[in-house]
Amino acid sequence: xxxxxxxxxxxxxxxxxxAFRKALLDWYDANKRDLPWRRTRDPYAIWVSEIMLQQTxxxxxxxxxxxxxxxxxxxxxxxxxxxxxxxxxxxxxxYYSRVRNMQQAAQQxxxxxxxxxxxxxxxxxxxxxxxxxxxxxxxxxxxxLPEPAVDGNVMRVLSRLFEVDYDIGLPTNRKxxxxxxxxxxxxxxxxxxxxxxxxxxxxxxxxxNPRPQDSPVxxxxxxxxxxxxDKYPIKAPKKKPVPVAxxxxxxxxxxxxxxxxxxxxxxxxxxxxxxxxxxKGAVVDKQVSLFEVAEEVVQLDIRQSFTEYYDMAVDWQxxxxxxxxxxxxxxxxxxxxxxxxxxxTKLLGTKELKWVSVEDFPIYPFxxxxxxxxxxxxxxxxx
DNA sequence: AACGCGGGGCC
DNA sequence: GGCCCAGCGTT
Numbered sequence: 080x081x082x083x084x085x086x087x088x089x090x091x092x093x094x095x096x097x098a099f100r101k102a103l104l105d106w107y108d109a110n111k112r113d114l115p116w117r118r119t120r121d122p123y124a125i126w127v128s129e130i131m132l133q134q135t136x137x138x139x140x141x142x143x144x145x146x147x148x149x150x151x152x153x154x155x156x157x158x159x160x161x162x163x164x165x166x167x168x169x170x171x172x173x174y175y176s177r178v179r180n181m182q183q184a185a186q187q188x189x190x191x192x193x194x195x196x197x198x199x200x201x202x203x204x205x206x207x208x209x210x211x212x213x214x215x216x217x218x219x220x221x222x223x224l225p226e227p228a229v230d231g232n233v234m235r236v237l238s239r240l241f242e243v244d245y246d247i248g249l250p251t252n253r254k255x256x257x258x259x260x261x262x263x264x265x266x267x268x269x270x271x272x273x274x275x276x277x278x279x280x281x282x283x284x285x286x287x288n289p290r291p292q293d294s295p296v297x298x299x300x301x302x303x304x305x306x307x308x309d310k311y312p313i314k315a316p317k318k319k320p321v322p323v324a325x326x327x328x329x330x331x332x333x334x335x336x337x338x339x340x341x342x343x344x345x346x347x348x349x350x351x352x353x354x355x356x357x358x359k360g361a362v363v364d365k366q367v368s369l370f371e372v373a374e375e376v377v378q379l380d381i382r383q384s385f386t387e388y389y390d391m392a393v394d395w396q397x398x399x400x401x402x403x404x405x406x407x408x409x410x411x412x413x414x415x416x417x418x419x420x421x422x423x424t425k426l427l428g429t430k431e432l433k434w435v436s437v438e439d440f441p442i443y444p445f446x447x448x449x450x451x452x453x454x455x456x457x458x459x460x461x462x
Numbered sequence: 463a464a465c466g467c468g469g470g471g472c473c
Numbered sequence: 474g475g476c477c478c479a480g481c482g483t484t
Binding site: 138408 | 463464465466467468469470471472473
């Protein structure tokens with residue numbers, strides 16, 4: 080057991096811990112949000128909600144949650160769903176490995192747990208895509224087990240309550256908050272206790288514009304009482320996304336179908352379909368833009384590359400399109416579009432390429448950058 | 463321990 | 474434009 084004193088944290092005496100639990104849970108009982116996953120005890124549904132809520136806001140999740148459970152109401156349904164179906168259900172949520180891992184976990188449950196959701200913390204933790212936070216959340220919420228669920232909200236709230244001088248962004252420091260929670264958590268209502276801390280952290284104790292004076296536990300908060308709220312939580316700044324320049328190819332054939340390519344199984348947006356993209360040799364950011372002459376050379380060069388790579392002769396159109404920009408957490412894509420008319424409708428068998436008519440687009444999973452590419456194309460064509 | 467992995471809301 | 478977020482798996 081980790082000694083909190085070594086980290087400069089004076090844990091409260093038992094009476095104060097009990098008073099804190101009561102203050103927090105009384106507030107939760109009076110103020111908790113009415114969310115769809117709080118109306119069920121089905122561990123499968125609670126699991127779906129917890130995975131969707133990873134790095135994703137409540138308001139964004141709600142419609143996805145309803146639709147997902149409507150189409151895949153049971154573990155068995157998820158285990159046997161085709162890839163395109165699960166990607167379409169997750170389309171727009173991001174971090175798509177979440178849903179792939181969920182399907183693997185569903186298959187684990189079919190194989191190892193007779194198709195039932197496992198009921199112990201160790202078994203739940205053994206499922207693909209379920210890490211320490213999610214294991215604690217499901218254990219406590221669905222099975223009433225006294226397991227902490229330490230997420231960003233909880234670390235922010237606790238770091239203010241106890242003036243924790245350790246960076247909440249460093250994985251190694253998670254154990255400090257885990258140890259604190261093992262003492263604080265209400266053994267009778269662990270799920271409500273965890274959710275109360277998260278509700279508190281996402282609203283009143285939010286990262287920006289917090290309202291600490293409205294907190295039901297402000298009298299317990301060392302940072303509030305000492306006037307050090309601005310200092311906590313300690314968190315190192317993040318790195319900026321790296322700019323990457325692409326040429327995007329909107330290629331049409333004489334049957335008015337468009338060329339789509341399926342992304343590789345590994346890497347960013349795997350399994351999604353895209354208009355062909357080739358990375359430009361040089362980085363073109365706003366600040367380090369190439370000279371105009373060089374830009375022309377790059378254009379000619381990359382169209383030649385397309386012809387070779389896709390083994391397809393193309394009649395390039397003069398039309399110019401808006402540049403598409405999309406920012407991921409770690410990459411900043413800038414996509415210049417060009418339109419071409421292919422002189423053939425045949426395709427090599429080696430790549431995952433298809434000619435697709437516009438009315439069939441809804442069948443294919445498209446991530447946000449590809450949606451933006453199509454919007455830019457349509458916008459110009461309608462002018 | 464660091465990195466890869468989306469997307470949207472808010473200021 | 475920059476900040477934030479109900480994290481996990483891989484290396």
